[in-house]
Amino acid sequence: MIRACPVSELPEGEALRLEGSVPVSVFHAEGGYYALDDTCSHQDASLADGWIEGCYVECPLHAARFDLRTGVPNCLPAKNAVRTYPVVVADGVIYVDTRVRQDVA
Template structure:
């Protein structure tokens, strides 16, 4: 099991800048990330669809599923697992913590 010492925590965005029940794209430490807020919980994944190479922040978030804007494949934002064809490969997700109104993302 990983501990905080295995991670490099990076300040990503203010919590208030992540729209409720929506997604926003940000660049953190050179990585293109999608940051989601679902029912008050924040999740982070890579922003690039593994199928069509479209930016997920341009997609449609419904519940815990983000729909790729290019071919309508879907991923679970909690795990990155595909939930709908034509997507077959998961997107990478990242640990998140909230401190002092900021979203921090961990990279190994």
């Protein structure tokens, strides 16, 4: 598990990029916490820099939208899903389990 940040440091509607061998973004949306591969599957852009609306993040480069719950895009130009990761909140701290990649078929 990777420690992301305290809950108090990630307000609703915000995202945080975690560096690592595979960059991961953590989002606080719709009252929950979600983690996805940070890089848009269409082109090399950070999803943490995108716009969050409901349970979706819009890529800042070409406006592809990804479902934070599943990683599946719901519009072009992205056609491929991004991986999601389990998020755990314990003692007021957000953790991401990057060992468990949840690929979408």
